[in-house]
Amino acid sequence: MTKKLSVALIQSDLVWEDPIANRMFFEEKIKGITSKVDVIILPEMFSTGFTMNASENAETMEGETVQWMKGIASSLDVAVIGSIIIEENEHYFNRLLFVHPSEEIETYDKKHTFTLAKEHETYTAGQNNILIEFKGWRIRPLICYDLRFPVWARNTNNYDLLMYVASWPKPRINAWDSLLKARAIENMSYTIGVNRVGVDANNYEYSGNTVCYDTLGNCLAKSDKGEESILIVELDKEIQNNYRDKFRFLEDSDAFRFVE
Template sequence: MKIAAVQAAIRYGDVDANYHIADQAIEAAAAAEADIVVLSELWNTSFYPLNVYDLADEEGKRTKAFLSDAAKRYHVHIVGGSVANKKQGKLYNSTFVVDKTGEVVGEYDKVHLFTPGKEDMVFTAGNHLNIFELDGVKMASIICYDVRFGEWVRMAALAGAQILFVPAAWPNPRLGHWQILNQARAIENQMFVVAVNSCGQAGEYQFCGGSMIIDPWGKVLSQADGREQIITSDVDLSVIKGIRSSINVFRDRRPELYHL
């Protein structure tokens, strides 16, 4: 299974341009023979203009139609990063996952909102995991700040996820945190982690790039620098069986002692 992570400089508040950028990136990733293409956080608006509510997708209609069409045209699965999305008058930071046939197989609203960036004052938090299957493999997705909450990721691992997708708009100067947290989530949950960041500038934020594809041992299989680029890696899922048999943290857990 080959995965492509799209690290793009999202145009701040320029929604039409951003859909065009996403389409070009998906086409390029498909040309590189990717099976799964992953976009970054809030790729329709960036993180996030003052008029984000006005710019947001209505019930995800445009995004789902766009991703479905692109998946069928390019014959790829798409983990659609996240978009600003209006539902019943409230604003959400939402992920849509679409398979090669164009079917939406997963939806997720960001659960942990970034209070230092006042995201909680603008967006509404979600309340459920996003577990889905592509090519018969269980996977999960979270969004950016969620990766700091190990309990949330462990729940996805316990639900059977073998690959975790982390679309983000992660800013400087916290590149070190980004790298360490994603590697830690991979190691402690013995899963692949595909961490896809933005790059470039958006308002007061300078995004640090550094997108990564990480194996269950914490080894970085592919990594971006701070520029626009698409990184790819083949993912060998047999590695998960190997590490979970040699270092069986799931068997050795003591959940009866964990009071969270």
């Protein structure tokens, strides 16, 4: 069990629908990290940008980007996280991959597809949340639009870290900042959001604001200048548990169940 977890948050521009160029870019950035990290987080659809052209850009779970992630994870002894377009059983998914250093892969399919961009017309929504165990940390990974739905992130199973990968546009960046801080406070959990920068082929602008909040909503690190950057944050589970033991807010939360 590791009491501290070092996490690299890579905020970057993306080359539109060009997995080879994006993999080369991220490999250079990752190999340029000089400090030892446990986890590397990439943005949503990091190999293509947030495209609805799934038929031309989807890969399989045996595809080149998945193999690339496995190679990075095993060679550098880190967990690598990011979402890509996956085709499976004649459906397309916006799928987050958590690749362990052992090359084991755990996946999460985006639950809340972004109807404003008609994502729901192309991608099949996931139905299941996941909880990942890594180095003694319990991690809940989610994707972009999921951030607007607090019940989906509710900390009912004592996770230690909530993380979002995203392509969240600049005009609504205030919601990104506000909701990430709220998720950290209400769930008493370290909360990370990794967003992209740049302008995509649809002329949508992204300003980043990649950030990490602690258990009380204090900002530990933030990249808000709209530029490519790599943030390294060290999370301390003992500090978090001390806050939880002192305030016990999670124990006072309401119990409820879904009713069809």
